[in-house]
Amino acid sequence: MYAVRVHQFGDPSVLRYEEVPTPEPGPGQVLVKIGAIGVNPVDTYIRSGRYGALPALPYVPGSDGAGVVAALGPGASAWKVNDRVFFHGTASGRPIGAYAEFTVCDESRLYRMPASISFGQGAAIGVPYATAHRALFAKAGAKPPDIVLVHGASGGVGIAALQLARWRGLGVIGTAGSEDGLELVRGNGAHFAVSHRAALYRDQIQAAANNGRGPDVILEMLANENLDYDLDMLAPRGRVVVIGNRGRVEIDPRKTMSKDATIVGLSLWNASLDELDAVYREIVQGLEEGVLVPVIGQEIPLAEAARAHDAVLSPGAYGKAVLVP
Numbered sequence: 001m002y003a004v005r006v007h008q009f010g011d012p013s014v015l016r017y018e019e020v021p022t023p024e025p026g027p028g029q030v031l032v033k034i035g036a037i038g039v040n041p042v043d044t045y046i047r048s049g050r051y052g053a054l055p056a057l058p059y060v061p062g063s064d065g066a067g068v069v070a071a072l073g074p075g076a077s078a079w080k081v082n083d084r085v086f087f088h089g090t091a092s093g094r095p096i097g098a099y100a101e102f103t104v105c106d107e108s109r110l111y112r113m114p115a116s117i118s119f120g121q122g123a124a125i126g127v128p129y130a131t132a133h134r135a136l137f138a139k140a141g142a143k144p145p146d147i148v149l150v151h152g153a154s155g156g157v158g159i160a161a162l163q164l165a166r167w168r169g170l171g172v173i174g175t176a177g178s179e180d181g182l183e184l185v186r187g188n189g190a191h192f193a194v195s196h197r198a199a200l201y202r203d204q205i206q207a208a209a210n211n212g213r214g215p216d217v218i219l220e221m222l223a224n225e226n227l228d229y230d231l232d233m234l235a236p237r238g239r240v241v242v243i244g245n246r247g248r249v250e251i252d253p254r255k256t257m258s259k260d261a262t263i264v265g266l267s268l269w270n271a272s273l274d275e276l277d278a279v280y281r282e283i284v285q286g287l288e289e290g291v292l293v294p295v296i297g298q299e300i301p302l303a304e305a306a307r308a309h310d311a312v313l314s315p316g317a318y319g320k321a322v323l324v325p
């Protein structure tokens with residue numbers, strides 16, 4: 001089979017499309033023929049070598065995908081050949097193994113895809129929907145009548161957060177940096193959308209939420225730029241969940257005191273397998289009900305993974321970029 005492998009950490013040119021042996025499923029495992037692979041920003045951080053936990057070289061990047069069951073390992077009984085499934089985490093380890101024509105997963109880590117969901121959409125679920133779910137509910141404890149600001153709503157995690165928040169009956173505000181992105185944010189559940197590149201956009205958000213008290217919850221995709229300003233916008237007793245961050249930031253801690261505010265960080269890698277399983281079961285329900293509908297912005301051939309790594313870090317996010325073998 002063909003896969004993308006990294007033999008040395010570096011820029012996107014280190015992503016090499018090459019022939020490798022097709023993996024074989026072990027006990028309790030399943031061979032998945034991949035239809036599409038989700039490209040997440042963390043794939044680029046790991047590839048660059050600037051990430052906390054790095055895999056041994058060479059490695060196949062990627063944690064998320066969707067496809068069909070191609071073969072069952074000894075004792076695997078939960079699935080049949082040709083079942084349509086999505087996954088987060090392959091048997092090689094959570095952040096690696098998916099940029100390939102085939103991968104092996106533990107059978108308990110596969111989830112059934114409704115017929116209405118394409119492979120591309122299935123590949124967009126793993127990291128983004130679980131991150132958005134954990135941020136909204138496990139970390140921020142969001143519930144009606146809370147108003148949530150998804151600060152960076154046009155990308156993979158942001159779209160998932162908009163859809164999950166609307167499903168749970170929350171008030172939803174979203175930001176994007178482009179006109180197309182704003183259209184997408186409005187179309188995916190935001191009651192109010194505004195550009196994070198516009199002057200005074202934070203004043204508009206605060207005015208729009210809770211009669212000027214501001215949002216109760218902020219999901220933050222770029223904390224190094226926004227965290228101190230988030231504390232200005234936030235409602236009393238509000239919660240900021242730091243999901244994305246690309247540098248250092250100075251904040252005035254007094255703002256947390258005056259509002260009884262909470263700042264909480266989140267890394268999806270810290271979620272236990274049981275926690276993830278509960279989240280994905282609920283996500284499958286949302287897919288079946290048609291309230292969770294992943295949005296694919298770009299489909300890129302697997303052989304051009306380097307282009308996908310450039311795309312996922314470029315401004316003007318529009319849903320999810322996926323690779324197609």
Ligand code: NAP
Binds near residue numbers: 178266
């Ligand atoms: P993505 O698809 O590339 O989306 C990035 C989002 O950030 C877009 O909506 C983008 O908007 C927005 N953005 C750009 N500049 C911004 C600014 N100044 N203020 C607010 N938002 C801004 O990435 P993703 O997959 O959604 O992930 C988002 C971030 O969360 C990334 O940093 C990623 O590494 C991180 N993440 C963390 C975890 C975790 O476990 N903590 C899990 C998943 C993702 P425009 O492009 O329209 O400007």
